[in-house]
Amino acid sequence: MALRHQKTAAVEDSINQSLKNLSDDELFTFSGFDEAAAERSGYSDYSYWRSTFQVFLKNKVALSLLILMGVILLFTFIQPMIPGQRSATEIFNDASGMQLRNLQPGGEFWFGTNSIGQDLWSRVWSGTRTSLLIGFAVALSEAVLGILMGVLWGYVRKLDRLFTEIYNVLDNIPQTVVLILFSYIMRPSISTLVFAMCLTGWLDMARFIRNQILIIRDRDYNLASRCLGTPTRRIMLKNLLPYLVSVIMLRMALAIPAAIGNEVFLTYIGLGLPVSIPSLGNLINEGRVLMTSAALRYQLFFPAIALSVVTISFYIIGNAFADASDPKNHV
Amino acid sequence: MLKYTAKRLVQSLITLFIIITIVFSLMRLMPVEGYFQNFDKLDKNQIHTALQSMGLLDPLPIQLKNFYLQILHGSLGNSMIYRPNVPVMEIIGSKAPVSIFMGLASMAIALLLGLPLGTAMARGKSGFWDKFGTAFIVFITAVPAAVYYLLVQLYFTDWFGLPILFSAANPVSWVLPTVSLSLGNIAYYAMWLRRYMVDELNKDYIRLARAKGVDSKSIMKNHVFRNAFVPMVQYLPTSLLYTIAGSIYIESLYSVPGMGGLLVNVIQRQDNNMVQALVLIYSAVGIVGLLLGDVLMNLMDPRISFVKKGGAR
Amino acid sequence: MEQEIILSVKDLEVKFNLRGRILHAIRGISLDLYKRESLAIVGESGSGKSVLVKTFMGLLDANGTITNGEIRYDGKDLSKLKTEKEWLAVRGKEIAMVLQDPMTSLNPLKTIGYQICEAIELHQGLKGAEAKAAAVSILEDVGIPDAEHRIHQYPHEFSGGMRQRVVIAIAVACRPKILICDEPTTALDVTIQAQILKLLKDLKEKYDLTTIYITHDLGVVANVADRIAVMYAGDIVEIGKCEEVFYNPRHPYTWALLSSLPQLGVKGENLYSIKGAPPNLFTHIEGDAFAPRNPRALKIDFVKRPPYFDVSPTHKARTWLLDPRAPKVDPPEIIQNLRREVSGNV
Amino acid sequence: MSEKKTPVLEVKDLKVTFGTKKQKFTAVNGVSFTIYEGETFGLVGESGSGKTTIGRSIIRINPTSGGEILYKGQKINGPIPKELDRELTRRIQMIFQDPMASLNERAKVDYIVSEGLYNCRRCQSEAQRREEVDRALTDVGLLPEFASRFPHEFSGGQRQRIGIARALIMQPDFIIADEPISALDVSIRAQVLNLLSQLQKKRGLTYLFIAHDLSVVRFISDRIAVIHKGVLVELAETERLFAHPLHPYTRALLSAIPLPDPAAEKNKQLLVYDPEMHDYSVNQPIWSEIEPGHFVLANEPELAEYRKILEE
Amino acid sequence: GCGQKAAGSSENYRKLYSEEFTTMNYLISGSQTEQAVAANGVDGLIEYDKYGVVQPGLAEKWETSDDQLTWTFHLRKGVKWVDSTGKEVADVKAQDFVDAAQYLLTDTYKSETANIFYSVVKNAEDYYNKKITDFSQVGVKATDDSTLVYTLKKPTPYFLSMLVYVCFLPANGDFLKEKGANFGVDNASLLYNGAYLLTTYEPQVSHVYTKNDKYWDKDKVYIGTITETYNKEKNTLAPEMYKRGEIDQAYISSDILDQWMKDDATKNLVSPSRSQCYSYFYAFNFNPKFDAQYEPDNWTKAVNNENFRKSIFYGLDRIKALSVAEPYNPDKQLLNTVTPPALVDLNGTDYTNIGDLKAITARDSFQADEAKKYAEKAKTELKAAGATLPVKILMPYNPTTANWDKECQVVEQQLEGLLGKDYIDIVPEAGPSTGFLSATRRAGKYALMKVNFGPDYADPQTFTDPFQPNDANGEGGGNYNWPEKVQGYTDADGSKTYSNLLKAAMGESLDLSKRYNAFAKAEAFLINNAFVIPYGLNTDGYQVTKRNEFDYQYAPFGVSILRYKGQHLLEKPMSMDEYYAAEKKWNEERAAALAKAAK
Numbered sequence A: 001m002a003l004r005h006q007k008t009a010a011v012e013d014s015i016n017q018s019l020k021n022l023s024d025d026e027l028f029t030f031s032g033f034d035e036a037a038a039e040r041s042g043y044s045d046y047s048y049w050r051s052t053f054q055v056f057l058k059n060k061v062a063l064s065l066l067i068l069m070g071v072i073l074l075f076t077f078i079q080p081m082i083p084g085q086r087s088a089t090e091i092f093n094d095a096s097g098m099q100l101r102n103l104q105p106g107g108e109f110w111f112g113t114n115s116i117g118q119d120l121w122s123r124v125w126s127g128t129r130t131s132l133l134i135g136f137a138v139a140l141s142e143a144v145l146g147i148l149m150g151v152l153w154g155y156v157r158k159l160d161r162l163f164t165e166i167y168n169v170l171d172n173i174p175q176t177v178v179l180i181l182f183s184y185i186m187r188p189s190i191s192t193l194v195f196a197m198c199l200t201g202w203l204d205m206a207r208f209i210r211n212q213i214l215i216i217r218d219r220d221y222n223l224a225s226r227c228l229g230t231p232t233r234r235i236m237l238k239n240l241l242p243y244l245v246s247v248i249m250l251r252m253a254l255a256i257p258a259a260i261g262n263e264v265f266l267t268y269i270g271l272g273l274p275v276s277i278p279s280l281g282n283l284i285n286e287g288r289v290l291m292t293s294a295a296l297r298y299q300l301f302f303p304a305i306a307l308s309v310v311t312i313s314f315y316i317i318g319n320a321f322a323d324a325s326d327p328k329n330h331v
Numbered sequence B: 001m002l003k004y005t006a007k008r009l010v011q012s013l014i015t016l017f018i019i020i021t022i023v024f025s026l027m028r029l030m031p032v033e034g035y036f037q038n039f040d041k042l043d044k045n046q047i048h049t050a051l052q053s054m055g056l057l058d059p060l061p062i063q064l065k066n067f068y069l070q071i072l073h074g075s076l077g078n079s080m081i082y083r084p085n086v087p088v089m090e091i092i093g094s095k096a097p098v099s100i101f102m103g104l105a106s107m108a109i110a111l112l113l114g115l116p117l118g119t120a121m122a123r124g125k126s127g128f129w130d131k132f133g134t135a136f137i138v139f140i141t142a143v144p145a146a147v148y149y150l151l152v153q154l155y156f157t158d159w160f161g162l163p164i165l166f167s168a169a170n171p172v173s174w175v176l177p178t179v180s181l182s183l184g185n186i187a188y189y190a191m192w193l194r195r196y197m198v199d200e201l202n203k204d205y206i207r208l209a210r211a212k213g214v215d216s217k218s219i220m221k222n223h224v225f226r227n228a229f230v231p232m233v234q235y236l237p238t239s240l241l242y243t244i245a246g247s248i249y250i251e252s253l254y255s256v257p258g259m260g261g262l263l264v265n266v267i268q269r270q271d272n273n274m275v276q277a278l279v280l281i282y283s284a285v286g287i288v289g290l291l292l293g294d295v296l297m298n299l300m301d302p303r304i305s306f307v308k309k310g311g312a313r
Numbered sequence C: 001m002e003q004e005i006i007l008s009v010k011d012l013e014v015k016f017n018l019r020g021r022i023l024h025a026i027r028g029i030s031l032d033l034y035k036r037e038s039l040a041i042v043g044e045s046g047s048g049k050s051v052l053v054k055t056f057m058g059l060l061d062a063n064g065t066i067t068n069g070e071i072r073y074d075g076k077d078l079s080k081l082k083t084e085k086e087w088l089a090v091r092g093k094e095i096a097m098v099l100q101d102p103m104t105s106l107n108p109l110k111t112i113g114y115q116i117c118e119a120i121e122l123h124q125g126l127k128g129a130e131a132k133a134a135a136v137s138i139l140e141d142v143g144i145p146d147a148e149h150r151i152h153q154y155p156h157e158f159s160g161g162m163r164q165r166v167v168i169a170i171a172v173a174c175r176p177k178i179l180i181c182d183e184p185t186t187a188l189d190v191t192i193q194a195q196i197l198k199l200l201k202d203l204k205e206k207y208d209l210t211t212i213y214i215t216h217d218l219g220v221v222a223n224v225a226d227r228i229a230v231m232y233a234g235d236i237v238e239i240g241k242c243e244e245v246f247y248n249p250r251h252p253y254t255w256a257l258l259s260s261l262p263q264l265g266v267k268g269e270n271l272y273s274i275k276g277a278p279p280n281l282f283t284h285i286e287g288d289a290f291a292p293r294n295p296r297a298l299k300i301d302f303v304k305r306p307p308y309f310d311v312s313p314t315h316k317a318r319t320w321l322l323d324p325r326a327p328k329v330d331p332p333e334i335i336q337n338l339r340r341e342v343s344g345n346v
Numbered sequence D: 001m002s003e004k005k006t007p008v009l010e011v012k013d014l015k016v017t018f019g020t021k022k023q024k025f026t027a028v029n030g031v032s033f034t035i036y037e038g039e040t041f042g043l044v045g046e047s048g049s050g051k052t053t054i055g056r057s058i059i060r061i062n063p064t065s066g067g068e069i070l071y072k073g074q075k076i077n078g079p080i081p082k083e084l085d086r087e088l089t090r091r092i093q094m095i096f097q098d099p100m101a102s103l104n105e106r107a108k109v110d111y112i113v114s115e116g117l118y119n120c121r122r123c124q125s126e127a128q129r130r131e132e133v134d135r136a137l138t139d140v141g142l143l144p145e146f147a148s149r150f151p152h153e154f155s156g157g158q159r160q161r162i163g164i165a166r167a168l169i170m171q172p173d174f175i176i177a178d179e180p181i182s183a184l185d186v187s188i189r190a191q192v193l194n195l196l197s198q199l200q201k202k203r204g205l206t207y208l209f210i211a212h213d214l215s216v217v218r219f220i221s222d223r224i225a226v227i228h229k230g231v232l233v234e235l236a237e238t239e240r241l242f243a244h245p246l247h248p249y250t251r252a253l254l255s256a257i258p259l260p261d262p263a264a265e266k267n268k269q270l271l272v273y274d275p276e277m278h279d280y281s282v283n284q285p286i287w288s289e290i291e292p293g294h295f296v297l298a299n300e301p302e303l304a305e306y307r308k309i310l311e312e
Numbered sequence E: 001g002c003g004q005k006a007a008g009s010s011e012n013y014r015k016l017y018s019e020e021f022t023t024m025n026y027l028i029s030g031s032q033t034e035q036a037v038a039a040n041g042v043d044g045l046i047e048y049d050k051y052g053v054v055q056p057g058l059a060e061k062w063e064t065s066d067d068q069l070t071w072t073f074h075l076r077k078g079v080k081w082v083d084s085t086g087k088e089v090a091d092v093k094a095q096d097f098v099d100a101a102q103y104l105l106t107d108t109y110k111s112e113t114a115n116i117f118y119s120v121v122k123n124a125e126d127y128y129n130k131k132i133t134d135f136s137q138v139g140v141k142a143t144d145d146s147t148l149v150y151t152l153k154k155p156t157p158y159f160l161s162m163l164v165y166v167c168f169l170p171a172n173g174d175f176l177k178e179k180g181a182n183f184g185v186d187n188a189s190l191l192y193n194g195a196y197l198l199t200t201y202e203p204q205v206s207h208v209y210t211k212n213d214k215y216w217d218k219d220k221v222y223i224g225t226i227t228e229t230y231n232k233e234k235n236t237l238a239p240e241m242y243k244r245g246e247i248d249q250a251y252i253s254s255d256i257l258d259q260w261m262k263d264d265a266t267k268n269l270v271s272p273s274r275s276q277c278y279s280y281f282y283a284f285n286f287n288p289k290f291d292a293q294y295e296p297d298n299w300t301k302a303v304n305n306e307n308f309r310k311s312i313f314y315g316l317d318r319i320k321a322l323s324v325a326e327p328y329n330p331d332k333q334l335l336n337t338v339t340p341p342a343l344v345d346l347n348g349t350d351y352t353n354i355g356d357l358k359a360i361t362a363r364d365s366f367q368a369d370e371a372k373k374y375a376e377k378a379k380t381e382l383k384a385a386g387a388t389l390p391v392k393i394l395m396p397y398n399p400t401t402a403n404w405d406k407e408c409q410v411v412e413q414q415l416e417g418l419l420g421k422d423y424i425d426i427v428p429e430a431g432p433s434t435g436f437l438s439a440t441r442r443a444g445k446y447a448l449m450k451v452n453f454g455p456d457y458a459d460p461q462t463f464t465d466p467f468q469p470n471d472a473n474g475e476g477g478g479n480y481n482w483p484e485k486v487q488g489y490t491d492a493d494g495s496k497t498y499s500n501l502l503k504a505a506m507g508e509s510l511d512l513s514k515r516y517n518a519f520a521k522a523e524a525f526l527i528n529n530a531f532v533i534p535y536g537l538n539t540d541g542y543q544v545t546k547r548n549e550f551d552y553q554y555a556p557f558g559v560s561i562l563r564y565k566g567q568h569l570l571e572k573p574m575s576m577d578e579y580y581a582a583e584k585k586w587n588e589e590r591a592a593a594l595a596k597a598a599k
């Protein structure tokens, strides 16, 4: 019952205006009764997505973070094309041909240079790009696989035992075993990392979806669909998934920073990307070693700040969107 | 309930069996180079001999059979690479106590700080504590643990004159690693407790309690808190396990001789027996943890009974 | 007969702030509650019944405020109470409440005994074993057998009807002056409902209570009420003695409500039904809120809000139809012989 | 009622159990009744007595564990061929208790109403489908333009009517209405009740009307069956039942109906039913027709007693 | 040395370590870190002094037979085996060497160093392979308690240098028998006869070495205890801990070196660590087996073109590449030959200055103009040969090796910048961190790659191992870059020139001068024809340490450099200048010492 339909409201207003000018005699006569109007009374038109966006747009913090994220995303992709930007892997030398090592942030190199004279500014951007790419890829494939499995697991009773067993097994196989094997077979690269993360990453999503499905599976409206002979596939698509949009969005929004965080960890245990592919994970790991020397800490802080901004943004945007997509909040 | 537990245990055994078999097979796919420290200097002969004596040249099914026979005899075997010939149980046994103690201590800290924080957040929604707590949670989730652990270690040891490294004999040196280890959990517990408490606060029985004239402090204490804590209880045993297994950064930084990084370490070193034993232990503990979580929950919540099969959550 | 007023509401307005938009839940209600009477408030869902009584106990949701009016009780103006401490002197002790849903109004993790004792310890000043004994006796009062043993049980071990009895026991254990029952039986079966209503009546006598019932079941109202207040869209549109409202209703909404009783229906023919839906409380309501759904609406109903017109000293209604200038309109025929229709059939 | 009644639905000795072997719970036990074409058959009983379960067994949501359900003479419980399944989906439809919960909140009314059409592929073209949806909405007194809205934009009564439209579009001839008005406000109930009886008249529908509100059942039903803890205790034509309730449970139920009349209400006698009052140690109760069309669950001595009452 | 502390055994030396021993069983382990316990705890027949001159150890004197096949050692008397608490357990006897050898050659123990032993000792290999079962046929015998006789397969001029390696160390036979496979699993399952006892061994906590009071040469042991504390994050934390006075040694990684050098408080504390006799060189792969995407056929064409190889050989700016890890004095690490200096010498002349190698050692291979010239020539020739340009050069690296990745980037940019992207396209690729060598070098899955080799004994032959041609079965050779597969470079007899050069050198075992010259010739062939590009030495970078870097026992290979015996602690760490001064002095003194010893 959000906004009154504007047209209806306008008509009502004009009627009221005309009524106000009536005399007492006229006022105390029957006004006549319109059944259709009564049927229509009190309600308004409404669109789910529009309301979702309206509610979302009201959350100023999330909105500004969304804009920030948009700008960051845009910038990560166009940054290499902007004239005057340096390559992330090029090593810069001074006049004598020696590398410009560990230059402090300044006018020439905005974020300074690293220990072999690469430009940290472009590395941070390039790292953000790589990490976001990983994050998105992982989140997306987790979502697709997780939702598919989760819905099947939750809805099709016969599969429950099997899926639970599969879940228990896969959940207990250490990710490191899989990763090491993969990086042996496939070499450390973005695709290896994404692939290996996805291999077990969807499990959580699937379990989560399954639990949600269990909650709504036997609601009356699903029974109704079954009474109407709706095939399972369509029940999943039309009855179950739309209800999970908000939680799925939230999970996906959180999966992106989680994947990036995971990358940091994998880099830490030596399974991350090679430095020739800058990523937030290996930038932070490189920077960590410099923690003890105050003058070089900038090499840690810039990528760490980039990571934090990405994480916080997705966290808050995800939450705000989940809130917004819950029709309860569309009053 | 006993019967239910027994049934679940049997089921878990099957699950364990599958897990171990898969991990076992995966480990055999690793390159042989990993089994040697000095690979480059060895001749063919030596490599062959070594592989043979480790039983790695047998067909996989036979290796598996031997492995299970050995387990049936109650032995998890000896470490192969990590510390050759030392029984796996001895290695784990020497590392587990520190880890378990530290895990428990950090969990106690996390509960002691996280629960009040969560409560304070739930009480004054959008008050100071809520903002503070949210900031803390966001900080912990946004900044990689690898970074803030190091920050804590370098600055706090400097400010308070604490030793940088852990030493079993020096109780002061336990403080920082334990506290650091609990930071993540503090945030986690506070976040969930707040969520559950806010849910709980909207329930009818809270309204009734208020209508009875119970003051809000007692409501929080006697009604909301306990009820909100129930769903968390289920995850505590598993959370402890994760804390222990996931203390890899802390243990590296502070030289804690625990088993946090052990699994990763032995996987990288391809110490098959150690990997298998650890996976076995972790999975078993994990499965028992789940069960324990259910039992705890059952103790806390009179509605839940094992007779009815666990519903959706 | 002049009765002592125990609680008096004047021009009460309550607004809710929902994401920046204002919802007028109570739009200027005045109401006197007499000592030892039982007042029933009827009206359709969302008409503001619960909000009204919540203001008596300071239990409005955080986004709601009393924007106007006063609630006089025992020389105090309840609408001005702010702190929790001030309210604690009223809640339970003076005014207690029974909620609608027995399934959810008890804490599932605490024993029945604990939840009753909590009230007893707060309001009767008993402790420990004494409180326990009091709890047992109250449970027996509400008709729970084997109370001694039952106080150690948890809510889920009780049936719906028994839980509702426990909720009532808790309210009564507070020894209040006013007992508010917000839809105390809607979730229950007819047989149990009848028992509970009887129990409430007995308790009222035994503990000398003033009671307010909220319900939309006119049968229940007929059973329990001395007086009836009919609410529509945040306003009391008609109030009067039970018989007056049933046998001589004056507001078109009350007519409509009574007309749609299935007992009055003739098999094979259409039941009377109210068209449309209640107004949107977010918008400013001009004139009579019921007008758009009222087949007998006057033009003035769309322009000006009707005042109360007295039908009898104890009976008044807010409708222009009672204005001398208005055309004479009789209540629908069907409800004129309500008595015969309803009772004749059994 | 007409003399030549054709049975539409026969339930014979129906038994429904839940749970696994060890923790079995019998929700419905040995229930038999027949519903004739064009009538409204009321089923009343307290909460948890098995009313919904019976309805759901008929529409094949709950598997049965004993007895037979015949639709026009054809057995429809247990495993049935696909053909029949599709046929029955069309023929038998259900209206749910809670209008809030039984509509898919995330789908437009248009989809909700035409869901059945998609499934039985009756409509060839999009235009045809639109037409049918519009017709169905108009039939239940809603405006066709509502098709593009979402359920929560409607009031409870309107939603319930959407639920009815969804069932109607299948052109069923048997409808199970599971407490279709219990969740509705008094003022809205009438809308739905009217609609149901209008439709019955227009289309010759047969209803199984489940409710616990006796005043409503009385208004709408031709015959009423009273169920208690999964067992039918009495079945008779409506007025007959109200005039001569025999089983003590029925009597207790009737005595408890709240009457919207202060005078009547104030001197009402409450009867309480206590299952202990039957002495079934020697004589087992049986489901017997005590007078034409009036069944009651009783043992011999009780039957005798009931006969006496009837004669008076 | 400067500011040396007065000799006193109460001194304590503290440091961090990040790799825990897996075992202390010196008869099995092939890893240098693990051999540290044996290095300090168990004495062998001989030892070196700080200039690398052989000194008597457990053997007071020794002699060889005329055919150089039999070596007889006369053992010192009264040396004791003690346990980790210092309790005497037994006397050290000649039989202990025999028992240790038998253990070493028992295949079930999987010794990683047995091959070094059986490569020289008669019948040892057959015993290891179970071709013979009677151990008495193996060429090691105790003729009495204090006389030990080794019989060799063939004359081995470098046999003496091998004796400092772990596989020739003694072990008490009874104790070995008692412990079996559990020998050396911890400090208590080991017996000591050396300068230090490992008194504390808590895995991943700490190691404490304590001076052995029963040591036969205890007067030369100056440091009382050595405490090693475990920390996985050593690189990050050690500098900070040094500053706080919690430890006495820390490596200063190139990342933070600037910082330390700028700070007045620390700039005089940092010095380089000594380079080891370990060689890094870039190898051209003549047997490419990599994926089609990196164009192995094209590479085969390119790598067989001498001008192509030389263009890269002269084009590689090694200083620049080395400065990734060693930004301050990269030239100190530069190595112009495959064999590093100070391995062996001929009467005081270092091997790298002998014969054909002398010229090579004297110059830097980076000559940009030369490189461009060769590149131009190569371009035309390659085009003519049908190769496509740019030539893809697959350059794998191990992502877990510090700085290697960065170095590859530097090399890529430098070479491509110099020679043109239209000519070469270097493709650095991260290899797997597990099983790196199997997946890259050994499998032939590289085009040009930095590889390394460490000596096994003091003889030029050890550095030919990587390039040894395979036998008829395709086995037994090196697995580095397969120079035998090169096109051309064939002698009249049909075999490869390089193979012939090797054969000639190895055949010369009695006349050391001839032998060394022949090996130098072979090595020069590899370098001059650009089969490999010599690159650099191995060092641990910069450090701050209270240990005097110039008074440990020096040997080009093996475990001598791990020994604390004879070492002093400094009052204060050396500065750069002090270090270089000390190094210069050491070099001078060494030359003198070697010349003296040669007489």
Ligand SMILES: Nc1ncnc2c1ncn2[C@@H]1O[C@H](COP(=O)(O)OP(=O)(O)OP(=O)(O)O)[C@@H](O)[C@H]1O
Residues within 6 Å of the ligand: C016, C017, C018, C023, C025, C043, C044, C045, C046, C047, C048, C049, C050, C051, C052, C061, C062, C063, C064, C216, C281
């Ligand atoms: N916390 C709140 N925030 C916003 N609106 C509220 C809030 N509480 C109640 N309302 C609104 O106030 C109006 C009156 O609500 P109230 O609960 O008093 O209705 P009621 O008459 O008790 O209905 P019911 O019979 O369903 O209980 C409704 O429109 C409701 O939506």
Ligand SMILES: Nc1ncnc2c1ncn2[C@@H]1O[C@H](COP(=O)(O)OP(=O)(O)OP(=O)(O)O)[C@@H](O)[C@H]1O
Residues within 6 Å of the ligand: D018, D019, D025, D027, D045, D046, D047, D048, D049, D050, D051, D052, D053, D054, D212
């Ligand atoms: N899926 C199920 N699993 C287990 N027990 C069930 C299930 N469905 C219903 N029951 C049980 O069967 C009994 C009859 O349930 P049913 O829903 O048919 O009652 P009802 O008469 O419709 O009650 P209500 O008036 O509350 O709707 C109840 O005790 C209920 O708990």
Ligand SMILES: [Mg+2]
Residues within 6 Å of the ligand: C049, C050, C051, C182
């Ligand atoms: Mg209410």
Ligand SMILES: [Mg+2]
Residues within 6 Å of the ligand: D051, D052, D053, D179
């Ligand atoms: Mg039901």
